Amino acid sequence: MLGLVASLAGLGVSVYLTVVHYSTIALACPANAVVNCEQVLASSFAVIGGSGMPTSAAGIVWFVVSAALAAATWRARGPRLARVQLAWSAIGLVTVVYLVYVEIVLLGAVCIWCSAAHLMVLVIFLVALARLPEDRVAS
Amino acid sequence: MSSKSPRGHPMRRPVSRTPSWVAPVAVVASLALLVAAFLVIRWYTTPVAPPPLNIDAAQLVVSSITSLPASEFDAVGKGSANNLIKAVSGSLLTGSNGRPEVFYFGAEYCPYCAAERWPIIIALSRFGTFSGLKTTSSSSTDIYANTPTFTFHNATYSSQYIDFAAVETTDREQKPLESPTPAQQALVSQYDTSGSIPFVDFGNRYASSGASYLPDVLSGMTWQAVADSLAQPGSAQSKAILGSANLITATVCRLTADQPAAVCSSSSIQAIEKTLG
Numbered sequence: 001m002l003g004l005v006a007s008l009a010g011l012g013v014s015v016y017l018t019v020v021h022y023s024t025i026a027l028a029c030p031a032n033a034v035v036n037c038e039q040v041l042a043s044s045f046a047v048i049g050g051s052g053m054p055t056s057a058a059g060i061v062w063f064v065v066s067a068a069l070a071a072a073t074w075r076a077r078g079p080r081l082a083r084v085q086l087a088w089s090a091i092g093l094v095t096v097v098y099l100v101y102v103e104i105v106l107l108g109a110v111c112i113w114c115s116a117a118h119l120m121v122l123v124i125f126l127v128a129l130a131r132l133p134e135d136r137v138a139s
Numbered sequence: 140m141s142s143k144s145p146r147g148h149p150m151r152r153p154v155s156r157t158p159s160w161v162a163p164v165a166v167v168a169s170l171a172l173l174v175a176a177f178l179v180i181r182w183y184t185t186p187v188a189p190p191p192l193n194i195d196a197a198q199l200v201v202s203s204i205t206s207l208p209a210s211e212f213d214a215v216g217k218g219s220a221n222n223l224i225k226a227v228s229g230s231l232l233t234g235s236n237g238r239p240e241v242f243y244f245g246a247e248y249c250p251y252c253a254a255e256r257w258p259i260i261i262a263l264s265r266f267g268t269f270s271g272l273k274t275t276s277s278s279s280t281d282i283y284a285n286t287p288t289f290t291f292h293n294a295t296y297s298s299q300y301i302d303f304a305a306v307e308t309t310d311r312e313q314k315p316l317e318s319p320t321p322a323q324q325a326l327v328s329q330y331d332t333s334g335s336i337p338f339v340d341f342g343n344r345y346a347s348s349g350a351s352y353l354p355d356v357l358s359g360m361t362w363q364a365v366a367d368s369l370a371q372p373g374s375a376q377s378k379a380i381l382g383s384a385n386l387i388t389a390t391v392c393r394l395t396a397d398q399p400a401a402v403c404s405s406s407s408i409q410a411i412e413k414t415l416g
């Protein structure tokens with residue numbers, strides 16, 4: 001249940017950031033020496049491979065799949081599904097680590113909306129991790 | 140009644156030796172360590188802002204970068220510069236002396252403005268003379284922190300070919316510094332639709348938003364080191380800064396009807412002029 005809620009929350013954040021990217025809507029975000037969403041989202045790292053497609057669009061895809069996996073594991077428990085969910089969330093977590101590296105080391109600024117999405121990925125990973133031994137014991 | 144397996148061994152649920160909370164806690168702790176490591180790396184790799192040069196030292200650097208031989212500009216050509224200059228339409232923008240005006244709009248904190256000032260100063264010095272340029276660096280807390288540069292604040296420019304006006308909206312701490320006139324603000328609103336700085340209007344004939352090269356080329360360098368690097372046509376700084384300066388020079392040559400000929404008739408400037416819209 002927690003994994004599904006986190007997936008939907010992350011999806012909401014990703015959708016918001018993607019809508020802001022493609023529109024003239026101002027991003028609701030404070031700006032100071034540490035937090036600066038504009039600086040992060042205006043950087044070359046905010047788009048996928050110079051394509052113009054925002055990274056948050058990839059976030060939408062990832063959270064949709066994550067929500068589907070969370071819903072599936074909620075309805076039907078099983079070690080294979082749990083492992084798939086853990087693998088998927090591990091991919092997300094590795095990506096998050098890279099993006100946090102970009103924010104802190106390369107840009108020197110943190111985007112709080114991005115951080116919210118990153119936190120959701122971590123929650124999803126921890127849920128998947130916590131579920132795995134439970135399934136292993138039951139099998 | 141005791142349960143037994145077919146082989147006679149008692150049935151027993153396997154027991155996980157490690158408590159279930161250990162793995163999640165280990166993950167969170169590892170991530171916290173990673174973030175701490177990132178912060179340390181950031182702290183170590185952020186260049187410290189060099190203290191501004193005194194007036195005499197700054198003037199020496201300006202003299203050095205504005206007295207480069209024409210052969211060096213020709214050798215670099217467009218270099219590694221990204222041409223952001225677009226043709227725009229509007230009535231010719233003239234300055235206080237009635238000449239075509241180049242209007243710069245930026246801020247001292249802005250690293251992209253810091254990068255772009257180098258080629259602007261070099262290019263416009265081929266048409267006239269700056270005085271009162273002081274050294275500064277971009278914000279310590281922004282991307283490309285402490286990029287060495289100059290400020291147009293309180294600097295003056297004289298030329299028999301063009302006029303130059305500059306607005307530095309804030310200092311490197313992002314405190315208000317200068318405000319555009321209503322007419323200048325109208326230019327920004329009309330031509331700088333992306334809202335990016337630096338914005339440069341070339342007489343309402345051409346305009347550019349953003350920097351024509353990335354400021355990381357100047358990372359950790361002193362003003363003198365940048366000036367020294369410009370004496371070498373093959374350096375990354377020359378390719379970026381002199382390439383950008385050539386783009387600006389060619390654009391200004393369009394405004395001045397290719398005057399002065401000593402500057403505008405060079406093969407590299409003529410070649411770039413042909414690529415302008």
